[in-house]
Amino acid sequence: MRVVIAEDNVLLSSGLELLLGARGFEVVAVAGDGDGFLNAVTEHRPDVTIVDVRLPPTFKDEGIRAALRARSLYPNLAVLVLSQYVEREYARELLSDGHGGIGYLLKDRVGRVAEFTDALRRVADGGTAMDPEVISQLLLNRDPLADLSPREHQVLALMAEGHDNTDVAERLSITLNAVHKHIGNIFAKLGLSPDDSGHRRVRAVLAYLNRR
Known part of the structure; x- marks a missing residue:
C-alpha cells in the first residue's frame, strides 16, 4: 500500500516513514508543504495520504486546504488528517464531498500503533476513521439528526x-x-x-x- 505524507516536522515524518515501512506500507513521498504534497500526489497517485492541517508558510490551514484541492483533482484519493488541531469548517468541507476514504485523528490521542495502522488501512479501503473528539467538535452548534432514536x-x-x-x-x-x-x-x-x-x-x- 503506497502512502504520501504531508508533514513539516522532520522527526515525526521520519518516524511515520519507519513505522509504516515496518508494517507493510510503502512511503513513496514525504512533503513539507502543500504544493509539495499536491505534486507528490500527482506523481505517485498513492493508495492513501497522511496530512497535517498546519503546514508552511503560515502554519494555519495549508495542509487541509491542500487535501481539499487534491480530493477535487482525484475524488477517490484517500486522506487521513493527522493533526493536533480540529479545523472545523475545512474538515466539514472535506467530509461532505460524498466520497469515502476520509479520516481525522488527533496526534495527542493516537495511543497505539496498531490502532493507527488499522485506521489508515480502513481509510485506504474507502471507509472512515474519526477521533471522537473531532466528531464532538464538528457537531458543535449543529442540529442532530432529529429522526434518529x-x-x-x-x-x-x-x-x-x-x-x-x-x-x-x-x-x-x-x-x-x-x-x-x-x-x-x-x-x-x-x-x-x-x-x-x-x-x-x-x-x-x-x-x-x-x-x-
Whole structure:
C-alpha cells in the first residue's frame, strides 16, 4: 500500500516513514508543504495520504486546504488528517464531498500503533476513521439528526469512529442482529436506498457529521 505524507516536522515524518515501512506500507513521498504534497500526489497517485492541517508558510490551514484541492483533482484519493488541531469548517468541507476514504485523528490521542495502522488501512479501503473528539467538535452548534432514536445515534456515532458491526454490538451490549436493524433504520431515515450507487455506510456517516 503506497502512502504520501504531508508533514513539516522532520522527526515525526521520519518516524511515520519507519513505522509504516515496518508494517507493510510503502512511503513513496514525504512533503513539507502543500504544493509539495499536491505534486507528490500527482506523481505517485498513492493508495492513501497522511496530512497535517498546519503546514508552511503560515502554519494555519495549508495542509487541509491542500487535501481539499487534491480530493477535487482525484475524488477517490484517500486522506487521513493527522493533526493536533480540529479545523472545523475545512474538515466539514472535506467530509461532505460524498466520497469515502476520509479520516481525522488527533496526534495527542493516537495511543497505539496498531490502532493507527488499522485506521489508515480502513481509510485506504474507502471507509472512515474519526477521533471522537473531532466528531464532538464538528457537531458543535449543529442540529442532530432529529429522526434518529437515541440508540440509532449511538450506533451511528460508533460507525463514524470506524467500528464495524461486531464492535458496535460489543460496545453497546446488544446483539449483532439488533445492530443490523438499527443500521437499516438509519439508512431508511436518511433516505439511503439499497440501490444507492454510493457506499451507504460512508454516506450515513457523512450525513451525521454534516447535517445541520
